[in-house]
Amino acid sequence: MKKTLLSLIALLTLSGLYAQDITDAYRYSSEELTGTARFRAMSGAFGALGGDMSSLNINPAGSAVFLNSFATLTLDFRNSKNDVNFFNGFTSSENDDFNLNQAGGVLVFNSTTQSPWKKFVIGLNYAETNNFEDSFVASGINSNSIDDYFLGYADGVPLELLETRENETITDLYSYLGESEGYGAQQAFLGYQAFVIDPETTDLDNTSYTSAIGAGSFDQDFALVSTGLNGKFTFNFGTQYGDNIYLGANLNAHFLNYDRSTRFREANNNSGSTITNLEFRNNLSTTGDGFSFQLGAIGKVSDMVRLGLSYESPTWYSIYEESTQYIRTNEATVNPNVVNVYPEYTLKTPGKATGSLALIFGNEGLLSFDYSYKDYSNTQFRPKNDPDFQLKNNDISNRLQAVSAFRIGGEYRLDQFSFRGGYRYETSPYKDESTVGELNSFSAGLGYNFGSVKLDLAYTNTQFDENRPLYQVGLTDTANISRDLSSVVLSLSFGL
Numbered sequence: 079m080k081k082t083l084l085s086l087i088a089l090l091t092l093s094g095l096y097a098q099d100i101t102d103a104y105r106y107s108s109e110e111l112t113g114t115a116r117f118r119a120m121s122g123a124f125g126a127l128g129g130d131m132s133s134l135n136i137n138p139a140g141s142a143v144f145l146n147s148f149a150t151l152t153l154d155f156r157n158s159k160n161d162v163n164f165f166n167g168f169t170s171s172e173n174d175d176f177n178l179n180q181a182g183g184v185l186v187f188n189s190t191t192q193s194p195w196k197k198f199v200i201g202l203n204y205a206e207t208n209n210f211e212d213s214f215v216a217s218g219i220n221s222n223s224i225d226d227y228f229l230g231y232a233d234g235v236p237l238e239l240l241e242t243r244e245n246e247t248i249t250d251l252y253s254y255l256g257e258s259e260g261y262g263a264q265q266a267f268l269g270y271q272a273f274v275i276d277p278e279t280t281d282l283d284n285t286s287y288t289s290a291i292g293a294g295s296f297d298q299d300f301a302l303v304s305t306g307l308n309g310k311f312t313f314n315f316g317t318q319y320g321d322n323i324y325l326g327a328n329l330n331a332h333f334l335n336y337d338r339s340t341r342f343r344e345a346n347n348n349s350g351s352t353i354t355n356l357e358f359r360n361n362l363s364t365t366g367d368g369f370s371f372q373l374g375a376i377g378k379v380s381d382m383v384r385l386g387l388s389y390e391s392p393t394w395y396s397i398y399e400e401s402t403q404y405i406r407t408n409e410a411t412v413n414p415n416v417v418n419v420y421p422e423y424t425l426k427t428p429g430k431a432t433g434s435l436a437l438i439f440g441n442e443g444l445l446s447f448d449y450s451y452k453d454y455s456n457t458q459f460r461p462k463n464d465p466d467f468q469l470k471n472n473d474i475s476n477r478l479q480a481v482s483a484f485r486i487g488g489e490y491r492l493d494q495f496s497f498r499g500g501y502r503y504e505t506s507p508y509k510d511e512s513t514v515g516e517l518n519s520f521s522a523g524l525g526y527n528f529g530s531v532k533l534d535l536a537y538t539n540t541q542f543d544e545n546r547p548l549y550q551v552g553l554t555d556t557a558n559i560s561r562d563l564s565s566v567v568l569s570l571s572f573g574l
Contacts, residue, residue: 098399098423099550100473103457104507104514106308106334106366106395107427109207111485111502111519113180114152115534115569119523120487121500123446125434126386128324128376131182131203131571134314136432136448137374137388138326141184141199142316147574149183154206154567160214161560164300167218175211177307179567180204183574184314194320201314208308210336216300216548216557223296224344224356225289227552228269231262238282239263240270252414260466264403264418265551273409274353294348299341300548300557306336306364322378332368332393337361342548352409359404366425368395376434386434386448392456395425423467424460428453443490453480454507479509487521496525498536513556515543523567532571539564 111122113132124133128140131150156175162168182203189196232240239259242251248271255263269275270287278286309332316326342358374388399420404413429452436446455478459467487500502519506512523536540563545556 098459098470100470100477101550102364103425103459103470103474104454104478105208105210105336106397106425107393107454107457108507109308110209110563111538111540112154112206112209114150114571115523115536115567116489116496116498116525118538118565118567119498119500119521119525119534119536120446120489121485121502121519121521121538123434123436123448123485123487123500125374125388125432125446125448126376126384126436127434127444127446128386131184131201132180132205134182134201134203134312134326134328135205135207137376137386137434138314138328138372139316139324139374139376139386139388141201141314141326142197142318142324143376144184144186144199147183147185148571149574150180150569150571152178152180152567152569154179154565156209156211157564158212159562159564160212161562162214162216163558164216164298164555165218165220167216169215169217171214173211173213175209177206177209178204179206180569182312184316185574196318196320199314199316199326201312201316203312203314204309205312206307206309207332208334210304210306210308213303214301214557214559216298218298220296220298220555221294222553222555223289223291223346224298224342224358224553225269225274225291225353227549228265228275229287229289230552232266232269232275232287234285235259235263235266236282237270237277237280237284240267241282248412249414249416252416256416256418261418268358268403268405268412271410271412272353272356272405272407274356274405274407290352291346292348292350294346294351296348297345299343301341302338304336304338306334308332308334310370324376326372326374328372330370330372330393332366332370332395334364334366334368334395334397336364353407355408357404357406361402363400364397366395366397368393368425368427370394382438384434384436384438386432386436388432388434390430390432392429393427395427396422397425398422426456426458426460428456441491443488445488446486448483448485450483450485451480452483454478455480477509477513478507481505481507494527496527496534498523498525502540512543512545513547517542530573532569532573534567534569534571536567536569537565538567 117132128143133140184201275287370393432450483504500521504517519540521538525534544559547554
């Protein structure tokens with residue numbers, strides 16, 4: 079019994095090739111616009127305003143704008159809809175998620191002396207920065223097969239590595255390949271053992287392979303389900319100098335968890351096909367933690383005009399990943415029952431700079447504008463001297479680009495009511511401008527001031543298109559996904 083259990087869960091440490099790719103780099107570097115209902119209702123255009131807990135995410139000097147100690151709690155109901163086109167097939171799916179999106183507060187200490195430093199503020203805030211809840215199905219008739227995936231990895235791998243020896247199990251060899259040869263050799267092994275690919279010769283030194291699947295058309299179905307989030311805890315320090323200058327700094331502790339399962343099915347009745355049915359499953363579990371800092375300033379040019387400037391450093395993540403795989407064809411089932419435990423690696427995300435302008439119309443309302451710049455081509459896997467990471471970093475540099483983000487928001491006050499709206503636009507992070515397209519987002523909201531308690535409600539809608547490759551090697555055909563994300567956000571705030 080003990081021997082059976084050990085064979086079902088085998089842990090290994092991989093060297094050489096890793097499973098990470100440009101998709102992972104972009105996923106962990108990007109952020110959704112999240113936060114309090116007031117912040118979301120104005121599309122996050124708060125860099126020159128401050129006075130809101132989520133404004134600290136844009137400009138840490140925003141804490142110094144608070145007149146009194148303050149706390150906010152935010153709940154978020156999120157609905158995502160994915161419309162997927164894959165060759166001649168169309169599918170649609172929806173996902174709902176309800177969570178605590180933000181919680182935090184600031185303590186304001188007003189100066190009791192004649193010092194030009196008018197106040198000091200300390201704050202602590204939790205924010206969800208990205209939500210990984212997702213699912214979609216891509217179905218259609220394709221002229222390319224999954225055999226290209228296994229052939230792409232098998233090229234150059236000696237047949238001797240793919241053949242089990244006497245008394246050696248599938249689990250033993252799959253584990254050995256992970257330990258000594260890396261991820262690519264494991265993929266070649268799965269394709270060979272499932273009879274998807276054949277060696278050109280039976281010589282154990284053979285490194286060339288052919289497909290056991292005949293050319294023609296293929297009925298394909300690719301399903302993805304993912305869960306998890308990216309969040310951060312922010313420790314803030316702010317201060318007001320004189321009557322017109324606000325300064326602030328953040329220390330951010332980041333964390334992430336991401337779980338993804340994919341299932342690929344393919345069927346064909348092509349002439350010459352030995353393999354007519356195939357199912358390929360992959361599971362990935364990722365956890366990580368990181369650190370970043372932010373600096374910012376807000377200046378009052380006049381009673382009406384405010385300017386803001388802030389900088390967010392790169393985030394340095396330490397990331398841990400595990401994966402499992404399974405393949406079944408009409409000829410064989412290959413289930414290694416192995417959990418691949420990859421070496422810890424570091425991901426450096428790009429920094430971001432933001433400039434802001436706000437117009438304050440007394441107690442009646444305001445208009446605000448933010449511009450942010452973030453260069454995704456500076457994303458890096460580390461250690462940089464790892465040959466595999468060097469290739470991936472070159473791919474990132476060649477395919478990703480700088481993103482400009484524009485946010486505009488307004489607020490009109492009528493007695494205790496506040497009416498808000500906003501718009502956000504971001505350029506594509508990919509140089510081809512189609513892998514992930516431009517982003518457009520609209521928002522609206524309502525607030526009521528009870529005095530020491532404020533209640534705010536917001537609605538946001540974000541849309542963008544994505545052309546997602548099924549795999550990064552071989553079968554790189556893309557599913558066109560039109561994404562529509564809607565959120566209803568409720569915040570309760572307390573003046574202390």
